[in-house]
Structure formats: structure tokens, C-alpha cells
Amino acid sequence: MTRAERSDAARNRAAVLVAADELFATVPEPARLSMDDVAAAAGVGKGTLFRAFGNRAGLLQALWQRRYEPLRDAIESGPPPLGPETNPRQRIAAILDAILVVKLDNRHLTLAVEERSGGTSLYGQPQYQLVHQLLCDLVRATGGGGDSELLAHLLLAAVRADLLTHLASRQGISRRRLRADLASAVDLVLEAADASPPSD
Amino acid sequence: MTRAERSDAARNRAAVLVAADELFATVPEPARLSMDDVAAAAGVGKGTLFRAFGNRAGLLQALWQRRYEPLRDAIESGPPPLGPETNPRQRIAAILDAILVVKLDNRHLTLAVEERSGGTSLYGQPQYQLVHQLLCDLVRATGGGGDSELLAHLLLAAVRADLLTHLASRQGISRRRLRADLASAVDLVLEAADASPPSD
DNA sequence: TGTCAACCGGGCTGTCGGTCCGGATCGCAA
DNA sequence: TTGCGATCCGGACCGACAGCCCGGTTGACA
Incomplete structure (x- = not known):
């Protein structure tokens, strides 16, 4: 039986989340942010950190979940253009x-989350599989042609953290330009899919 | 002044390349393949290994280069459909x-090469930048609309090693199906780009 | 064959993710 | 308030791994 979490455990868990969030926002190289750093910044021992989140991936997931949840809710049950009442074409564009925007706002964190390490891959994460579905x-x-599974992967590949980081941070492309270009690219793909119905 | 490489150094370098190639082909989890393993398999000391390739990334680059070179040559100066005489639409499809195919044939290696580690990113590699250009x-x-830079990134994102691995190894999609789906997706994107000329 | 620079090997170090366990703390009951 | 057991804390500890170092060796050339 799982007992209720003790109050000090809950307090420490919250402290870690706050401190780690802060660290990811300020640190220049997220890959070099060690668990010891996080524990120290949170004023907590390493044991506590690992008991609360299991491992590094668990911590990253928890952090990302906090950032992503509002968006997920808006998509699942919010008002247009993200919510389910919107027509497919516009909804896809709005979601992407x-x-x-969320990934750009949390560049370092998403970079770390999508980093492939050990046996984990972006494509194995439940978050990804949900939005892909x-x-x-x-x-x-939208009734277009082509394989919808691969097309969905393609659309999501356009907003992968490392690509966005390269375009925004390395190449200095503005957020406005990025959003506009993405919108036109998405529109282009969907327009074509729309214009070429299944061949049979 | 850089002197010519001594013969034993050249021999060892070759031995390492052969052994590492073999290892990547057989090992199940490429991320867990350590430099010590490679050195041991090649019958060479660790110092030799690092002197020859600098670091892990250098070794991976050298391995990948060997696999990719024939394709690059075929693209730069070969016969159709890869060579420069082909019309753009078909050439893009052929290149992708x-x-x-090359990435699928060297799944483990490409997975390791594209793995983001330290300050390196797929998008910073000269190989990527060349083919992107x-x-x-x-x-x-092809004269289509949309931002060609982002579109090129999108097309290349369709053949990222982790996506291919997920589709092929994890989901068990056959190579034939993968190639067909990719071809139709590429065609779809280019068709649309073709059909919607620049807005101004 | 002698000489020396280049090279070899593998032991060593620093770092980091993750584990362990003696001691502190919490929650509850009397 | 006090007693008690389960839960939790913290930081020392471990194993793995990338990369460095240096005493001994070997190839190149005269």
C-alpha cells in the first residue's frame, strides 16, 4: 500500500522543482547541469533528490510536465483555436x-528533455505519443493523401528542441520569423495533403 | 609543421576503424559502447585511440564519413538520379x-553520431550543413513558396536517425514501407511548394 | 647501426549518475 | 505531552566512463 507522502518530503520535492527550474533558466549549458548541482541549489541532499524523482529523466519529466500541462489542457478541452471545436487545419497550425512557443520559452529544459540518453528516446515518451496520436x-x-502517421511525425519534427535552438540561438532568427515560417510550412504541407486525396 | 604519419600509427588507425565498425554493427545499445571497449576490440591502447581521433565524437565522425562518402560523391558528381543533372524535384527525392537507406543500414552508428552530447548538435555538423545547403x-x-531554409530542415528531419530507428526497430515498419511513405511525403511537400508560388 | 622524434599502452584523474545506511523527523495514538 | 515506528534525510560511497600523462618502445632516416 502506498502511504500518503510525508509533509517534509512534499516540501523538499517542491523546493527541488523551484530550484531546478531556476537553474535551467539561468545555466548556459543544460547538459552540464548535474544532479549534485540541483540538490545543492535546492538545499537538499542527493538521496532526497533521487528518492523524489527516481533519476535524472524523472526530474526532467516532472519539470517539463509543469510547463506543458496548461497547453495540454487547452488542447484537450479549451476554447478555439487550440480546443477540439476548431477545424482540423487551423487546429493543427495552432497546436504546433x-x-x-513553449519550447522556445523553455529552451534549455526542452533540450535536456529531448536529449537522447540511455534507452530513452523522444519517440518513446508518452507525451510525444499522445500529441502524435x-x-x-x-x-x-483533413482528408489529404499520404501516410498520416509519418506526416504527423514530420510536423512534430519541425518543432524539435535542437532544431529550434539552432535556428533561434545559433542563427539568431527571431521568434516572430520562426512562427511565421513554421505557419507557412505547416500550411503548405496540409494544403498539399488536402489537394491530393488518397489515390484509390 | 605536420610530419607524415608513421606507419604503425596508420595501421592502428585502420584497425580501430575496422573494429569499431564491427562493434557498432553488433552491439545492441550504441550509447553504452565505451572507448575502452573499442580500444580493447582493436587490440590497441586507449592512448592510441584518443591520439588518433581526438575524442569520441572524432571517432564517430570518422566512422560515419567512411559510410557517407560514397553517397556524397554520387550526389556531387554522379549520374542521375542522385547527380546534378537530375531535375530538382526528383533529385531531392532521390537524395532523401x-x-x-544509408542511415537504416547503419542504424546504431548514425544514432550515436546524431546523439546530442556536450556542445555538439546535429545542426552544427558540417556534413549536415552541406546537405542542408x-x-x-x-x-x-523548384520555384515553390515557403521558406526554403526551414523546408530543407523539415525534409532532413524526416530522416533523422532516432525517428527512423523508432519506426523501423521499435514499430517494426518495413524498409519498403518506410521508403514508400517517405517518397510520398516528400512528393507531397514539394508538390505543394510547386503549386503555391511566392506570394509577392 | 645509431639516434631521436613519434608513438604506444594502460594506469590515473575528475566527473557524474545512482545507491546505501545511520540518524533525524514526522505523524499518530494514548 | 510523550512514546514509537515508519518514513525520510543527507552525504559518503560506488561503478562507469571520457580524457590525460608518462615511461618505455618502435619506426624513419642517415
Whole structure:
């Protein structure tokens, strides 16, 4: 039986989340942020840190979840243009744009989350599989041709953290320009899918 | 002044390349392949290994270069459909298809090469930037709308090692199916770009 | 064959993710 | 308030791994 979490454990967990958030926002190279650093910044022992989150990936997931949850809720049950009432074409565009913005706002964190390490891959994360499934359905609903699964992967590949970071930080492309270009690219893909119905 | 490489150094370098190639082909989890393993398999000391390739990334680059070179040559100066005489649309499709095949054939290696570690990113590699530049030009030559830079990134994102590995190894999608789906997706994107000329 | 620079090997170091366990703390009950 | 057991804390500890170092060796050339 799982007992209720003790109050000091909850307090420490919260402290870690706050401190880690702060660290990821300020540190220049997220890959070099060690668990010891996080523990020290949170004023907590390493044992506590690992008991609360299991491992590094667990901590990153927890941090990312906090950032992503509002967007997920808006997509699942919010008002247009993210919510389910929007027509598929516009909804896809709105979702990808929102993801772009969130990832840009949390560049370091998303970079670390999507980093492939050990046996984990971006494509194995439940978060990814959920949004991919949704995009699949939406793409199919636009009635276009092509394989909807691969198309959905393609659309999501456009907002991968390392690509965004390269374009924004390394190449200095502005957020406005990025959003506009993404929107036009998405539109282009969907327009084509729309214009070429299944061949049979 | 850089002196000529001594013969034993050249021999050892070759031995390492052979042994590492073999290891990457057989080992199940490429991320867990340590430099010590490579050195041991090549029958060479660790010092030799690091002197020859600088660091892990250098070794991976050298391995990947050997695999990628034939394709690069075929693209730069070979016969159609990869060579420069082909029309842009078909050439883009041919290039992406060839990349897909090479990456699938060297799954573990490409996975390790594209792995983000330290300050390196796929998008910072000269190999990537070269093929991206070429695709940019080709996309622009098709005369379609949209930002050619982002479009080229999108096309290349379709053949990223982790995505291919997920589709092929994790989901069990056949190579034939993968190639067909990629071809249709590429065609779809380019068709749309073709059909919607620049807005001004 | 002698000489010396280049090279070899593998032991060593620093770092980091993750574990362990003696001691402190919390929650509850009387 | 006090007693008690389960839960939690903290930081020392471990194993793995990238990369460095240096005494001994070997190839190149006269």
C-alpha cells in the first residue's frame, strides 16, 4: 500500500522543482547541469533528490510536465483555436505554434528533455505519443493523401528542441520569423495533403 | 609543421576503424559502447585511440564519413538520379531516399553520431550543413513558396536517425514501407511548394 | 647501426549518475 | 505531552566512463 507522502518530503520535492527550474533558466549549458548541482541549489541532499524523482529523466519529466500541462489542457478541452471545436487545419497550425512557443520559452529544459540518453528516446515518451496520436487523427480528418502517421511525425519534427535552438540561438532568427515560417510550412504541407486525396 | 604519419600509427588507425565498425554493427545499445571497449576490440591502447581521433565524437565522425562518402560523391558528381543533372524535384527525392537507406543500414552508428552530447548538435555538423545547403538550393529551384531554409530542415528531419530507428526497430515498419511513405511525403511537400508560388 | 622524434599502452584523474545506511523527523495514538 | 515506528534525510560511497600523462618502445632516416 502506498502511504500518503510525508509533509517534509512534499516540501523538499517542491523546493527541488523551484530550484531546478531556476537553474535551467539561468545555466548556459543544460547538459552540464548535474544532479549534485540541483540538490545543492535546492538545499537538499542527493538521496532526497533521487528518492523524489527516481533519476535524472524523472526530474526532467516532472519539470517539463509543469510547463506543458496548461497547453495540454487547452488542447484537450479549451476554447478555439487550440480546443477540439476548431477545424482540423487551423487546429493543427495552432497546436504546433503553441508548442513552438513553449519550447522556445523553455529552451534549455526542452533540450535536456529531448536529449537522447540511455534507452530513452523522444519517440518513446508518452507525451510525444499522445500529441502524435492527436495530430494523426487531425491530419486524417483533413482528408489529404499520404501516410498520416509519418506526416504527423514530420510536423512534430519541425518543432524539435535542437532544431529550434539552432535556428533561434545559433542563427539568431527571431521568434516572430520562426512562427511565421513554421505557419507557412505547416500550411503548405496540409494544403498539399488536402489537394491530393488518397489515390484509390 | 605536420610530419607524415608513421606507419604503425596508420595501421592502428585502420584497425580501430575496422573494429569499431564491427562493434557498432553488433552491439545492441550504441550509447553504452565505451572507448575502452573499442580500444580493447582493436587490440590497441586507449592512448592510441584518443591520439588518433581526438575524442569520441572524432571517432564517430570518422566512422560515419567512411559510410557517407560514397553517397556524397554520387550526389556531387554522379549520374542521375542522385547527380546534378537530375531535375530538382526528383533529385531531392532521390537524395532523401538514399540517406534513408544509408542511415537504416547503419542504424546504431548514425544514432550515436546524431546523439546530442556536450556542445555538439546535429545542426552544427558540417556534413549536415552541406546537405542542408544543397537541399535549400534545390527547393528554391523548384520555384515553390515557403521558406526554403526551414523546408530543407523539415525534409532532413524526416530522416533523422532516432525517428527512423523508432519506426523501423521499435514499430517494426518495413524498409519498403518506410521508403514508400517517405517518397510520398516528400512528393507531397514539394508538390505543394510547386503549386503555391511566392506570394509577392 | 645509431639516434631521436613519434608513438604506444594502460594506469590515473575528475566527473557524474545512482545507491546505501545511520540518524533525524514526522505523524499518530494514548 | 510523550512514546514509537515508519518514513525520510543527507552525504559518503560506488561503478562507469571520457580524457590525460608518462615511461618505455618502435619506426624513419642517415
